Amino acid sequence: MGEILGLGITHSPLFSRPTNDMAFLLKIRLADPDIPASAKDPSTWPEAMRKEWSDDNGAAAGAAHHEAMLADFRKARAALDEFKPDFIFIWGDDQYENFREGIIPPFCVMAYDGDLTVKPWHQATASGSMKGKPNVWNEPMDFEYTLHFHRDGAKYIVEKLLENDFDMSYSYRPNEHPGLAHAFLNAVLYLDSDRKGFPHRIVPCSINCYGREVIGYRGFASGLGHKPPPDPPSPNPRRCFALGQAVARILRDSPYRVALMASSSWSHSFLTQKTWRMVPDVETDLRLYNAMVEGDFGFWQKFTLDQIEDCGGHETLNWFALMGAMKELGQKIVWSDILPTYIFNATKVTAIFGPR
Numbered sequence: 363m364g365e366i367l368g369l370g371i372t373h374s375p376l377f378s379r380p381t382n383d384m385a386f387l388l389k390i391r392l393a394d395p396d397i398p399a400s401a402k403d404p405s406t407w408p409e410a411m412r413k414e415w416s417d418d419n420g421a422a423a424g425a426a427h428h429e430a431m432l433a434d435f436r437k438a439r440a441a442l443d444e445f446k447p448d449f450i451f452i453w454g455d456d457q458y459e460n461f462r463e464g465i466i467p468p469f470c471v472m473a474y475d476g477d478l479t480v481k482p483w484h485q486a487t488a489s490g491s492m493k494g495k496p497n498v499w500n501e502p503m504d505f506e507y508t509l510h511f512h513r514d515g516a517k518y519i520v521e522k523l524l525e526n527d528f529d530m531s532y533s534y535r536p537n538e539h540p541g542l543a544h545a546f547l548n549a550v551l552y553l554d555s556d557r558k559g560f561p562h563r564i565v566p567c568s569i570n571c572y573g574r575e576v577i578g579y580r581g582f583a584s585g586l587g588h589k590p591p592p593d594p595p596s597p598n599p600r601r602c603f604a605l606g607q608a609v610a611r612i613l614r615d616s617p618y619r620v621a622l623m624a625s626s627s628w629s630h631s632f633l634t635q636k637t638w639r640m641v642p643d644v645e646t647d648l649r650l651y652n653a654m655v656e657g658d659f660g661f662w663q664k665f666t667l668d669q670i671e672d673c674g675g676h677e678t679l680n681w682f683a684l685m686g687a688m689k690e691l692g693q694k695i696v697w698s699d700i701l702p703t704y705i706f707n708a709t710k711v712t713a714i715f716g717p718r
Contacts, residue, residue: 368715373548385420396586411704434712449512454545455571457581473516480541583632606686624684626677627708634674643673
């Protein structure tokens with residue numbers, strides 16, 4: 363019988379940036395001529411947003427936000443190191459990185475083998491927000507980092523999913539991206555924020571969270587005047603939840619000791635149309651968070667794709683898979699933290715579900 367640890371973290375590119383520039387996406391929005399002046403006027407903003415923005419364009423709040431995120435990453439890393447998994451199965455999104463016009467799979471397991479050496483800052487795409495940009499570690503553009511994979515574990519999961527009528531795609535090598543999509547790469551880089559090394563093997567599983575905006579918007583922010591035809595939708599939250607349940611059943615009966623991880627922030631400002639793509643839907647994030655902490659998986663199961671798109675919570679689909687797994691296994695949260703924000707693009711959540 364396999365043992366399973368549940369984890370959820372963020373892969374927000376903002377964590378990589380200098381702390382005085384973490385509100386750069388809001389600054390871009392404030393310069394967008396298609397956004398009404400009234401929406402850009404700080405006097406119309408929520409009090410918490412004005413406080414974050416302050417008189418330094420978010421510099422002091424950025425430093426505090428970064429330190430809080432760092433503490434959460436260290437907490438998650440300690441849980442991983444104590445658990446000592448055979449591998450980490452990571453649900454993450456692909457923002458026009460490894461999957462582009464050639465193919466957009468709803469789900470895909472990257473069954474890579476051995477090690478892969480990547481250049482995080484040189485190979486970053488536009489959606490990663492870090493290509494050619496300075497980073498908080500002051501690592502050069504040619505900095506290299508080695509990732510460790512677990513092909514046998516990946517194949518085991520894919521085989522069992524297919525045997526149980528869950529049609530799962532898989533890949534043995536990168537497609538469009540020479541490295542790894544930032545949902546997965548950043549998860550490792552951030553869990554190794556202290557750069558002490560990351561020995562754990564990973565199995566990435568991509569979910570097409572960006573759906574209607576993955577090709578037309580290239581999975582990232584754009585001016586409000588850019589309105590391409592929508593792409594086909596994401597898999598719905600119920601299907602992501604069911605994927606998590608299926609993977610949990612497989613691993614529960616496997617010979618492996620596995621950490622199941624969701625990698626993403628929650629509501630994103632640049633995906634929230636109702637706020638002029640300026641502000642995340644913090645209120646919806648808090649409702650989901652409270653339901654998670656209370657173990658109310660039914661609240662998550664009733665969530666629709668329309669609700670996900672309305673609140674800009676596209677990437678939260680990764681967490682729907684994690685919620686499905688934790689419900690299936692009856693695992694409870696032993697620790698969690700939420701970092702709501704109005705100016706740093708997205709709410710950050712970290713959660714640890716005790717192993718069993």
